Amino acid sequence: MTKSVPRPVQVALDTARTSQTGDSLRVSAAPKGNIETTIHYVAQDSIQFDVQERVAHLYTKAKIDYGTLSLEAARISIDYKKNLLTAEGAPDSTGKIKGRPIFKDKDQTYQAGRIAYNFKTKKGKIADAVTQQGEGYVHAEVVKKNALNEVFGRNGSYTTCNLEHPHFYINASKMKVIPREKVVTGPFNLVIGDIPTPLGFLFGYFPTPGKKRASGLILPTFGQTTDRGFFLRNGGYYWAASDYVGVRLTGEVYSGAADQFGGWGATADVQYRKRYSYTGSFNATFSQRPESQILRSSAVSLDQPYTRPPSPRTFWVSWNHSPQSRPGGGQFRASVSLGSQAYNVLNSFDTQRYLSSTYQSNIGYSKVIRNSPFNYSIQASQSQNTGTGEMNVTLPDFTLGVARQYPYEWLGLAPRGRFYEQFSLSYDLQGQNRLTNVEKARQLTIDGTSIPLIGGTSQGRRIPVNIANVGDLFRNAESSVRHNFGISLGSYTLLKHISLSPSVSYGLIWYNKKLDYKYDPLARAVRIDTTGFGMVYNYALGASASTNIYGLYVIKGKKVEAIRHKISPSISYSHSPDYLSSDKLYDGDTDFLDLRDGNGRLLGIQSISRFEGFGAGVPGGRTSNLLSFRLQNQLEMKVRAKKDTTGNTPFEKVSLIDGLDFGTTYDFEAPEFKLGLIRGSFRTQIARKLNFQMDGIFDAYQRDSTNRRLNQFLFQQSKWRLARITAANLSITYQFNPEQRKSNQKSNLAPNNTPVLGQPQNATPYEDYVDFSIPWTLNTSFSASYFNQPPVLPRAGEKTTSSLTTVTLSVNGTVKLTDKLRFGYNSGYDFRHKEVSYTSLDFYRDLHCWEISGSWIPFGQRQGYSVTIAAKSSLLQDLKLSRNRSFYNR
Numbered sequence: 001m002t003k004s005v006p007r008p009v010q011v012a013l014d015t016a017r018t019s020q021t022g023d024s025l026r027v028s029a030a031p032k033g034n035i036e037t038t039i040h041y042v043a044q045d046s047i048q049f050d051v052q053e054r055v056a057h058l059y060t061k062a063k064i065d066y067g068t069l070s071l072e073a074a075r076i077s078i079d080y081k082k083n084l085l086t087a088e089g090a091p092d093s094t095g096k097i098k099g100r101p102i103f104k105d106k107d108q109t110y111q112a113g114r115i116a117y118n119f120k121t122k123k124g125k126i127a128d129a130v131t132q133q134g135e136g137y138v139h140a141e142v143v144k145k146n147a148l149n150e151v152f153g154r155n156g157s158y159t160t161c162n163l164e165h166p167h168f169y170i171n172a173s174k175m176k177v178i179p180r181e182k183v184v185t186g187p188f189n190l191v192i193g194d195i196p197t198p199l200g201f202l203f204g205y206f207p208t209p210g211k212k213r214a215s216g217l218i219l220p221t222f223g224q225t226t227d228r229g230f231f232l233r234n235g236g237y238y239w240a241a242s243d244y245v246g247v248r249l250t251g252e253v254y255s256g257a258a259d260q261f262g263g264w265g266a267t268a269d270v271q272y273r274k275r276y277s278y279t280g281s282f283n284a285t286f287s288q289r290p291e292s293q294i295l296r297s298s299a300v301s302l303d304q305p306y307t308r309p310p311s312p313r314t315f316w317v318s319w320n321h322s323p324q325s326r327p328g329g330g331q332f333r334a335s336v337s338l339g340s341q342a343y344n345v346l347n348s349f350d351t352q353r354y355l356s357s358t359y360q361s362n363i364g365y366s367k368v369i370r371n372s373p374f375n376y377s378i379q380a381s382q383s384q385n386t387g388t389g390e391m392n393v394t395l396p397d398f399t400l401g402v403a404r405q406y407p408y409e410w411l412g413l414a415p416r417g418r419f420y421e422q423f424s425l426s427y428d429l430q431g432q433n434r435l436t437n438v439e440k441a442r443q444l445t446i447d448g449t450s451i452p453l454i455g456g457t458s459q460g461r462r463i464p465v466n467i468a469n470v471g472d473l474f475r476n477a478e479s480s481v482r483h484n485f486g487i488s489l490g491s492y493t494l495l496k497h498i499s500l501s502p503s504v505s506y507g508l509i510w511y512n513k514k515l516d517y518k519y520d521p522l523a524r525a526v527r528i529d530t531t532g533f534g535m536v537y538n539y540a541l542g543a544s545a546s547t548n549i550y551g552l553y554v555i556k557g558k559k560v561e562a563i564r565h566k567i568s569p570s571i572s573y574s575h576s577p578d579y580l581s582s583d584k585l586y587d588g589d590t591d592f593l594d595l596r597d598g599n600g601r602l603l604g605i606q607s608i609s610r611f612e613g614f615g616a617g618v619p620g621g622r623t624s625n626l627l628s629f630r631l632q633n634q635l636e637m638k639v640r641a642k643k644d645t646t647g648n649t650p651f652e653k654v655s656l657i658d659g660l661d662f663g664t665t666y667d668f669e670a671p672e673f674k675l676g677l678i679r680g681s682f683r684t685q686i687a688r689k690l691n692f693q694m695d696g697i698f699d700a701y702q703r704d705s706t707n708r709r710l711n712q713f714l715f716q717q718s719k720w721r722l723a724r725i726t727a728a729n730l731s732i733t734y735q736f737n738p739e740q741r742k743s744n745q746k747s748n749l750a751p752n753n754t755p756v757l758g759q760p761q762n763a764t765p766y767e768d769y770v771d772f773s774i775p776w777t778l779n780t781s782f783s784a785s786y787f788n789q790p791p792v793l794p795r796a797g798e799k800t801t802s803s804l805t806t807v808t809l810s811v812n813g814t815v816k817l818t819d820k821l822r823f824g825y826n827s828g829y830d831f832r833h834k835e836v837s838y839t840s841l842d843f844y845r846d847l848h849c850w851e852i853s854g855s856w857i858p859f860g861q862r863q864g865y866s867v868t869i870a871a872k873s874s875l876l877q878d879l880k881l882s883r884n885r886s887f888y889n890r
Contacts, residue, residue, distance in 0.1 A: 422490025
């Protein structure tokens, strides 16, 4: 035995000719050798060669590399006669086996007690083997490996726990492993905590896909609902159509009771992704429920009473498509969310979707034309209110834009810093066709007086969306084309500190129809006729001036250096013409003769808009000369930095008041109430956690006993004051979150059940990710709204109406009791109605390779609970036990 330093020793086997020399390291016994390439080997202790037997022995941290094979162990032997490679561990001074063999064949790794491998047949025998297959681990007493890289195990187990002694495993006497494809076993049973359970089957099949996704069956979950009987849910098939597309088709079925079927559901979920191009997902779900309750119980129950669904058949469609930005390329985007009015109430696990009533959908394509100032976009949009059933569709919505142009460039002038170089023009055109299923009430209101219409109705109606009503929906459509001309005159500096910006605006709207009015004295009502094309124009002139004023108060204290006050006053003026005198915009010849308003005054001749109720609007009013004021305040403090140890940043800024703003308007042409409402806002942040915001609306005019405004200021009365508050909103939020500290400790957790393409939606709140680095969080928010209502004396037996319209307190957060146990909560209280708002409690416990989670809604319409214990690996996502009683089980 020869001692050597750790260095690689190569053996070059010449198999092309027979050696006649006495070179003991060149072995050749056949015209063609069984060893196909060079063997590299190294050992820390020593390497011993037996030339006669043609055997090499490597001792202590031995390593061999042979082509794609790699072997590490405490002891390795190479028998060139038998083409056999063996490896095993060695006991240390305490008798514990060290240096167990680790055998690597391409991307497959085996850890074992003893390994024997034949170079010629490429077969091997491994004792006490452990190998990883995808997210799972295969343990076996004896493993044999053939030339096809298939593995056969005896007395083995399969688990997703990554510990040497796993918490659970599937025990089988025989198994076969096809790498990157599947694990097949004979009869098996489940062992949890070394306790055998009777759970098992005659055979086992566990897919172990590699990097590529694989198609396969999705096993359903089972259970029982209180009104639809036994069920099978989320069962179906997953189809890996290509590297870019995955399709998941699942369904659910309910047994019902006796001869009444419990219903069924189907879901198609498609997710697609192409790198550097786009990503997207499409989901369509259909559900059919019984029209009435089919299972009833006379037992005492805390469940909510059965709620009859508005429709037995409901559906929901969601589609999201996001492109990657490319210079000069068009972009197609889609965000669709629409369906039946009652779907989310009956079927959704998501609390936000259950509580939401409005949904928006948009599909569009946009493109900027290269080497030109033009850009365009085409889109369709839809809005839906599941509470009222209202639906609005804009199709198509076309926009053509021209980028900002500078006239001096048209004349070929070079830039010289002149004032006219700031002049610029832009233009965009927007054409829309809007459809709605809501027919508005046909009525006319003038100065607060309701005017009866011939053929009018006091109430609107909702048109059901179906094929039979397509004609009514299109008759209710409205088309318009809007032209916007952007005119910029630049910005200029006056007196070195004042910024002056003049402005001009002009717009034009084309409608596909307009209205004509005629008063019928016999019927004492107005007839409205719809005629052809109509045009609406608007323009305005104006200017704005602003500046900044700074005030600095130097303290020179130990902690505070100075306080700075920033004041930003601004004033703007705008002029718009008298639109009421325009015959194209208003019908000014309607004489109401003897018809009177609510105060008994004759209406006489009135100007009525020819586009009353049209979506794109119409400018209104007479000549306006409007002057607007705005005053913004910001207060900051300069303090010494506590964490600065270098002296580079000895001071830091602390905001005392983020904003204290006031604004109002004054209309010189208004016949009365020239001064507009005064709006104020106050914002501040304390310790970066307490956010305080208060908004208020103030009125400077007097009011009579009926709360009607008088054209006299409050400071003109005997007990004068500047303004009266009419409405206010208060919002306070505080985050009691401790500072998040980074941990350097490595976690020995099993692989998470990471969401994959086509994975079903689950109601478990902590299914995908739980952040245990933050010990606890507590978020609180308080909001209140005030509205100054007229002082009306209550009737006998009635309570006075409060001016506080809403007063609510919301609380949510999490608490980590241990490193692996976390609780979450969400609740609130409505002080106005004296009731607790939506409340939910949930928990999550990390069990290494398992997890247990649950949620509880103690009261309300979604009252119920759910508890689930499941394996974390996505390969064993069906290995779980669930118990729930919720709104979905009614």
